[in-house]
Every structure is written in C-alpha cells, then in structure tokens.
Amino acid sequence: GQQVMQIPQYQHVQEGEDFTTYCNSSTTLSNIQWYKQRPGGHPVFLIQLVKSGEVKKQKRLTFQFGEAKKNSSLHITATQTTDVGTYFCAEIIQGAQKLVFGQGTRLTINP
Amino acid sequence: SQTIHQWPATLVQPVGSPLSLECTVEGTSNPNLYWYRQAAGRGLQLLFYSVGIGQISSEVPQNLSASRPQDRQFILSSKKLLLSDSGFYLCAWSVFAVGEQYFGPGTRLTVT
Numbered sequence: 001g002q003q004v005m006q007i008p009q010y011q012h013v014q015e016g017e018d019f020t021t022y023c024n025s026s027t028t029l030s031n032i033q034w035y036k037q038r039p040g041g042h043p044v045f046l047i048q049l050v051k052s053g054e055v056k057k058q059k060r061l062t063f064q065f066g067e068a069k070k071n072s073s074l075h076i077t078a079t080q081t082t083d084v085g086t087y088f089c090a091e092i093i094q095g096a097q098k099l100v101f102g103q104g105t106r107l108t109i110n111p
Numbered sequence: 112s113q114t115i116h117q118w119p120a121t122l123v124q125p126v127g128s129p130l131s132l133e134c135t136v137e138g139t140s141n142p143n144l145y146w147y148r149q150a151a152g153r154g155l156q157l158l159f160y161s162v163g164i165g166q167i168s169s170e171v172p173q174n175l176s177a178s179r180p181q182d183r184q185f186i187l188s189s190k191k192l193l194l195s196d197s198g199f200y201l202c203a204w205s206v207f208a209v210g211e212q213y214f215g216p217g218t219r220l221t222v223t
Contacts, residue, residue: 033211042201042214043155088155097143097162097208098170103154 004032004091006102014110019076021105023089031092032072033099034063038085046074076107084109113138117202117215124222130175130189132218134202137183142204144185145212146177149199161185162208197222 005024013019023032031050035043047056049065049072056063060083062075076083086106090099114137124130136142146158157170159177167177174193178186185202199219203212 031209042217043203043212045211045213048211092209094209098145098157098160098168099212100157101155106152 003100004029004089004102006089006105008105009103010106010108012108012110013079015081016078019079019083019107021074021087021089021107023072023074023102025070025091027070029065029069029072029091030094032065033090033092034072034074035088035090035101036085037088037104041085043088079107079109081109081111083107113204113213115202115204115213115215117200117218119218120216121219122221124192124220126194126222127191130187130192130196130220132187132200132202132220134185134187134215135183136185136204139183139204139206141182142206143208144179145203145205146185146187147201147203149201149217151198155201158187192222194222196220 007022011019031048033048034046036046037043047063052069053067054065060077064073072089074087086104088104089102092099116135143162145160147155148158149155160168161179164179164182175189197220199217201217202215205212
C-alpha cells in the first residue's frame, strides 16, 4: 500500500545547528502534512502542503514540497532545545478519508 | 473552541481483561474521528476511523473494536487484552476527511 518513508530515523545535533528531515514516496502525493510530537506528548499539526514546489515558512521552520510531489522536507534553522521531539510527515489518502504517517524523525539536541 | 478529551490517561490491565477507552470532542459537529496506536519510540498506526455515527472503518484486523454511539463520542474496546496491545492510544478528530487532525492527550496502556 501507499507509504511515505521518512529519514533519518534519529538525529542528534548541537543547539544552534540546523536540522532536516525528509519524506519520500514512490507515488505522487496529493497533499502532505507535518506534525510534531514532544516527548511524552501528542502529535500537533504544523502545516499542510498542497502545490508542487510549494515552500512555506514558520519562523525557523521551512517546509518544502517537491516539484514532482513525491517528496517533502522540513528544515529547522539554528535549532533550540524547544525543537526537541519527533517530526512526522503524513500522506493524505484521497478517497479513503485518512492519513498514513511516516515513521518519524526523532530529534534530540545537546544544549 | 474545540477540545478533545481522552480517558483514562494511564491504564495498567492484566492479560485477558477487557478494555474500554473513551474519546469525546466538544465544540464541533460531525467530526471525522480516528484511533491510533503508537508503540514506544515508533510511529502512528491507524486502527479505526469513523466519518459518522455507527460508521467504522477498520485498518488492522486484531482483537480491538471501535464504536461511535454518538456524534462526538468514539470508543475503543477489547474483550480480552493481549500483551501486544500495550502502547500509547491516541484519538484524533478532523473537520474534513483530508484536513489537519487534532489529537487528544492519549492513554498509555500497559498490559501485564
């Protein structure tokens, strides 16, 4: 079935370094969403990308949707300890009214 | 504003015992509702989703079941828990079928 592959599975950085997680699909994605889950918490919606080549920014976070709509990325500039958590991409399954989540990238930060 | 409630927050149950987890949403009508399970350090596995009262779609065949007796109430049940049922159970809702999902605080279930 359809599944988005997310890499890396884990990433440890020094505070202030940049961080990027990638989401790849073998099929064309209609839309893609990104969520953040803090340790011990629940996932929180960050953004939805719809258009080919779309780039959206939220402060230090930059989200991109590939031109072919088969991949997406989340880039964090100058990480802070508040960025710690697991970042998930989620593929929207049109017609099935559900999301399929990637396995997530767990970000830890050394202060 | 909309809120989503889940209870209990934590639960320890013996193998073979029944389970009932409840999720309710306030401040919206006819939401799409979802049950997910997350194993420790792992991703989100969709278990069930519902687009209306009495309408349940099952994603993973297992010893769990779901019901939606009221518009904003979603219940996850099991007649006999297995060790493998341990995990973090999350309920979520959305306005549109392909819209952003809002998650509840979750229930941490440990089956002993």
